Amino acid sequence: MSPALTHLRNFLFAITLLLAWPVQATDKDYTKAYYPLVNEAEMLLLAKDYNGALEKYKTAFKTVPEPFARDFYNAAVCAMLTENYKQVYIYLDELVLKGVELPYIRKQEVFKPLHETEEWEKFLKNYPKRRNKYKRRADLDVRAELEELQARDKYFRFAKGGLRVYADTLRRIENENVDRLLRIIHKHGYPGEKLIGVGDTLEQLPGYSIVIQRQTKAKKGFDFTPILKEAVQQGRLSPQAAAYLMETQQGTRAYRTRALVWVACSNPKDCAGDKKLKALNKYLVEELSAKEEEKVNALRTELGLESLADYRRKVMYSLQDNRFLLGYKWSVGNYVVPSREAAKALTQGLVIADTTALQKD
Numbered sequence: 285m286s287p288a289l290t291h292l293r294n295f296l297f298a299i300t301l302l303l304a305w306p307v308q309a310t311d312k313d314y315t316k317a318y319y320p321l322v323n324e325a326e327m328l329l330l331a332k333d334y335n336g337a338l339e340k341y342k343t344a345f346k347t348v349p350e351p352f353a354r355d356f357y358n359a360a361v362c363a364m365l366t367e368n369y370k371q372v373y374i375y376l377d378e379l380v381l382k383g384v385e386l387p388y389i390r391k392q393e394v395f396k397p398l399h400e401t402e403e404w405e406k407f408l409k410n411y412p413k414r415r416n417k418y419k420r421r422a423d424l425d426v427r428a429e430l431e432e433l434q435a436r437d438k439y440f441r442f443a444k445g446g447l448r449v450y451a452d453t454l455r456r457i458e459n460e461n462v463d464r465l466l467r468i469i470h471k472h473g474y475p476g477e478k479l480i481g482v483g484d485t486l487e488q489l490p491g492y493s494i495v496i497q498r499q500t501k502a503k504k505g506f507d508f509t510p511i512l513k514e515a516v517q518q519g520r521l522s523p524q525a526a527a528y529l530m531e532t533q534q535g536t537r538a539y540r541t542r543a544l545v546w547v548a549c550s551n552p553k554d555c556a557g558d559k560k561l562k563a564l565n566k567y568l569v570e571e572l573s574a575k576e577e578e579k580v581n582a583l584r585t586e587l588g589l590e591s592l593a594d595y596r597r598k599v600m601y602s603l604q605d606n607r608f609l610l611g612y613k614w615s616v617g618n619y620v621v622p623s624r625e626a627a628k629a630l631t632q633g634l635v636i637a638d639t640t641a642l643q644k645d
Contacts, residue, residue: 383481476520
């Protein structure tokens with residue numbers, strides 16, 4: 285089938301899918317009922333009000349049928365820091381039911397004080413039962429099928445010759461992967477945590493997301509935007525992940541998912557002494573006018589995201605305190621440039637970030 289016919293078929297299939305979604309959708313709009321409360325909880329933990337944050341998380345979890353694993357994790361850390369150990373184990377159990385494996389939980393420094401307690405021994409004893417419950421609840425066949433999409437994407441891309449030799453094969457695989465992903469979504473809804481869990485660790489993006497990332501506007505790929513937005517509303521996909529995927533597809537920075545930038549020079553002598561390069565080796569942010577920031581915030585609010593200023597504070601805080609999951613792999617861009625000219629080009633339009641969140645108590 286030609287690429288044009290494939291795109292047409294995928295488009296018609298996606299329209300059918302979206303028309304079917306209201307029947308499957310929860311009556312809760314997460315962008316209004318859940319994400320704003322989670323943002324409030326995160327801002328409270330930034331202020332080190334862990335009790336307040338924990339109570340806000342509890343409220344958020346009661347508003348929706350399926351809270352996110354990442355939020356259970358952060359709530360567990362808040363409970364740990366307030367010595368509410370009963371609540372810690374409640375949230376650790378929830379993580380296991382989401383698919384998070386024991387080795388991941390065990391290696392987290394914040395929970396290590398629990399390891400010498402009787403309650404920890406009970407948690408270890410009950411772990412196999414909870415793990416089996418996850419396996420019964422999650423659709424592992426769908427998860428395996430989605431993982432196959434990622435494997436198909438990688439196979440020829442990393443084979444000898446790569447894109448140069450297998451360009452036509454890779455285009456065919458990418459189109460087929462889109463078709464298969466749309467069929468899965470049509471049958472099961474967007475494959476979120478309730479359907480397939482989160483894997484062994486708290487992954488920020490499931491591996492199958494590469495199928496969406498490959499479909500860029502520059503390559504005239506299939507646009508997943510309406511599907512992603514619907515998935516966010518239904519609580520099947522976090523707004524942070526959706527924003528990143530949409531930016532990747534469209535080749536834009538509409539949501540400013542890259543909060544901070546760090547630029548260094550591989551030849552420090554070449555970059556030294558230039559007053560225009562005072563921003564090197566510092567955290568930088570994009571300089572926006574009030575009107576531009578207002579426009580970004582309007583888009584972020586519509587998707588259920590916090591304001592750009594709050595997002596930057598969270599990412600900055602995560603650089604100091606890694607006990608909480610507040611940043612993402614796409615939150616900070618790190619660049620090493622070979623020359624003064626490259627440094628000037630890369631830092632253009634950027635200003636030194638407010639590092640208040642990095643200051644120690």
